Amino acid sequence: MTMTADAPKKDDPAATSGDTILSLNNVEVVFNDVILVLRGMSLNARRGQITALLGANGAGKSTTLKAIAGLLRTEDGEITRGTVSYNDKDITRMAADRKVRDGIFLVMEGRGIVQDMTIRENLRLGAFTRKDADIEAEIAEVYKFFPRLQERKGLAGYLSGGEQQMLAIGRAMMAKPKLIMMDEPSMGLSPLLVKEVFGIIRRLNEELGISILLVEQNANMALKVADYGYIMENGKIVLDGTGAELVENEDVKEFYLGGGERRSFRNVKSFRRRKRWL
Amino acid sequence: MNTSLLLQLLVNGVIVGMLYGIVAMCFVLIYKSTQVVNFAQGEFVVLGAWVCLSLVVSMGLPFWLAFLFSLVFMMVFGILVQVILLRPLVGEPVISVIMATIGLSIFMQATMNWIFGNNAVRFPQVFDQATVSIGGLNVETAYLMSLVLSLVVMGMFFWFFQYSRWGLAMRATAWNQQIAQSLGISVGRVFAMAWAISAVVSGIAGVVIGLVSAVSNSLAIIGIKVFPAVIVGGLDSIVGAIIGGLTIGILENLAEFVDGQYLQIGNMYSVAPFYVLLIILMIKPYGLFGTPDIERV
Ligand SMILES: Nc1ncnc2c1ncn2[C@@H]1O[C@H](COP(=O)(O)OP(=O)(O)OP(=O)(O)O)[C@@H](O)[C@H]1O
Ligand SMILES: [Mg+2]
Numbered sequence: 277m278t279m280t281a282d283a284p285k286k287d288d289p290a291a292t293s294g295d296t297i298l299s300l301n302n303v304e305v306v307f308n309d310v311i312l313v314l315r316g317m318s319l320n321a322r323r324g325q326i327t328a329l330l331g332a333n334g335a336g337k338s339t340t341l342k343a344i345a346g347l348l349r350t351e352d353g354e355i356t357r358g359t360v361s362y363n364d365k366d367i368t369r370m371a372a373d374r375k376v377r378d379g380i381f382l383v384m385e386g387r388g389i390v391q392d393m394t395i396r397e398n399l400r401l402g403a404f405t406r407k408d409a410d411i412e413a414e415i416a417e418v419y420k421f422f423p424r425l426q427e428r429k430g431l432a433g434y435l436s437g438g439e440q441q442m443l444a445i446g447r448a449m450m451a452k453p454k455l456i457m458m459d460e461p462s463m464g465l466s467p468l469l470v471k472e473v474f475g476i477i478r479r480l481n482e483e484l485g486i487s488i489l490l491v492e493q494n495a496n497m498a499l500k501v502a503d504y505g506y507i508m509e510n511g512k513i514v515l516d517g518t519g520a521e522l523v524e525n526e527d528v529k530e531f532y533l534g535g536g537e538r539r540s541f542r543n544v545k546s547f548r549r550r551k552r553w554l
Numbered sequence: 555m556n557t558s559l560l561l562q563l564l565v566n567g568v569i570v571g572m573l574y575g576i577v578a579m580c581f582v583l584i585y586k587s588t589q590v591v592n593f594a595q596g597e598f599v600v601l602g603a604w605v606c607l608s609l610v611v612s613m614g615l616p617f618w619l620a621f622l623f624s625l626v627f628m629m630v631f632g633i634l635v636q637v638i639l640l641r642p643l644v645g646e647p648v649i650s651v652i653m654a655t656i657g658l659s660i661f662m663q664a665t666m667n668w669i670f671g672n673n674a675v676r677f678p679q680v681f682d683q684a685t686v687s688i689g690g691l692n693v694e695t696a697y698l699m700s701l702v703l704s705l706v707v708m709g710m711f712f713w714f715f716q717y718s719r720w721g722l723a724m725r726a727t728a729w730n731q732q733i734a735q736s737l738g739i740s741v742g743r744v745f746a747m748a749w750a751i752s753a754v755v756s757g758i759a760g761v762v763i764g765l766v767s768a769v770s771n772s773l774a775i776i777g778i779k780v781f782p783a784v785i786v787g788g789l790d791s792i793v794g795a796i797i798g799g800l801t802i803g804i805l806e807n808l809a810e811f812v813d814g815q816y817l818q819i820g821n822m823y824s825v826a827p828f829y830v831l832l833i834i835l836m837i838k839p840y841g842l843f844g845t846p847d848i849e850r851v
Binding site: 345346347350351352371372373375376377381382384388390391392393397400401402404405407447451 | 645719722723725726729730731732733735736737738739740
């Protein structure tokens with residue numbers, strides 16, 4: 277992080293793209309007082325950029341996002357060490373609803389749609405923190421982004437997986453956030469829809485100027501849209517670099533991109549022991 | 555067959571059933587949004603009635619003002635119960651929470667016995683006319699007010715959950731607390747609000763029942779009576795609660811009619827709803843209106 281004398285002030289709308297909007301500093305998360313899941317997690321997400329966070333199943337990606345959003349308490353988890361800061365302000369122990377008000381919005385893994393509500397009601401919920409909002413106009417705005425949502429009637433639970441993902445993103449737009457965190461938006465979608473979703477993520481970033489922290493299993497697509505990427509293993513970051521750097525990295529190629537030179541299954545299995553990233 | 559008696563009892567059934575319905579709604583509201591089974595529901599109803607009555611009798615307030623104050627009192631009371639008694643129990647096993655509300659029920663019974671006494675007390679004359687005539691039928695004003703207030707409360711519930719910001723928030727919280735939090739909803743405030751609304755509506759029901767009959771601690775039995783209503787309605791459905799309440803109210807009165815005219819067993823009135831409850835539960839264990847979950851990922 278570069279901090280020059282005339283670094284932009286907190287929450288300054290004219291804050292320059294590229295400075296840090298969110299940073300995790302050595303964060304440790306414990307569930308049920310005993311299960312240590314994040315072990316010194318650090319990362320920076322930059323304003324106006326897309327930051328990708330990749331890692332195997334169980335690495336702690338979702339836990340990281342929930343820790344940032346302040347949603348650990350419902351799962352009996354807590355941040356026991358380290359700090360989370362947003363716009364250079366410590367928000368480690370801030371209540372979840374305050375964070376949404378301040379512009380941090382999490383689209384949870386599995387989309388988090390309220391299935392027994394209609395599409396409109398879900399969208400209205402997105403604007404819950406914004407009392408003064410012109411809800412109707414903004415719903416129309418979201419429909420412009422996702423014409424398919426407007427055509428669908430009935431309960432949100434009957435939408436297809438792709439439509440539910442669109443709804444989840446549309447609902448996030450209703451909150452007018454400055455930073456959207458997305459947990460595996462491509463999960464369970466057909467290749468065509470995955471492309472569409474990534475296209476939308478790019479548009480959110482480019483057209484609406486929303487900073488994005490993107491958690492993905494689909495490393496290939498994620499690194500293509502991301503300005504910067506982090507790779508985590510076992511509760512901490514093991515590798516980071518620009519999207520382009522990571523795509524070229526041998527380890528990333530081998531374990532996340534499915535490419536690279538072919539190695540035997542034995543070698544792949546011994547990967548944890550090799551610890552090349554540490 | 556005594557048709558006019560039957561008609562009279564059916565009308566009674568509908569009016570009382572609506573009251574059961576709104577008390578059942580209170581119960582369901584708390585169960586749905588905070589996962590707490592409120593065994594003190596009946597005491598909430600009685601408390602509202604006592605507060606209003608004593609404001610009228612001992613402080614000489616006009617009825618409407620006393621009514622209003624008692625609702626404000628109930629709102630504060632509901633919030634206090636949530637914050638003081640139940641908030642510390644969030645995340646504790648269901649049985650602890652149930653014990654807490656049973657404890658609250660016993661505590662409230664004892665306290666009300668102590669403060670308001672053990673006897674039934676009637677409201678002084680509240681309406682100028684004891685009956686009004688509608689299309690030739692003489693209807694007791696208190697019954698009419700009961701009907702109107704029940705409908706108003708139901709309409710307000712509907713509006714609240716369908717259109718208001720906090721109503722949506724409450725439904726989202728009922729669906730999934732973590733999702734609700736991720737949308738910026740303060741779950742703590744939703745819980746407090748659920749208890750506040752439930753207490754206020756219970757208070758309305760209590761005052762109305764007090765007007766129709768008399769106020770006494772034994773009225774708390776309504777908290778038990780709404781169980782069949784709630785369970786018929788499926789425990790998690792507000793519309794179901796109303797229909798359940800109506801069903802129980804009408805059944806009670808039909809049982810009274812059949813018993814009084816033909817069977818002469820006595821007391822069918824109070825047991826019939828529970829028989830029906832058992833039969834319904836045997837046929838449909840999730841109640842008549844329990845909403846099936848949407849199975850789709
Ligand atoms: N509430 C919880 N209680 C206990 N352990 C948990 C809890 N949530 C997550 N964990 C554990 O923490 C680890 C990381 O979980 P997390 O969901 O963050 O992984 P992830 O990287 O998101 O994985 P995936 O790619 O499968 O979504 C896992 O081993 C998981 O078992
Ligand atoms: Mg995950």
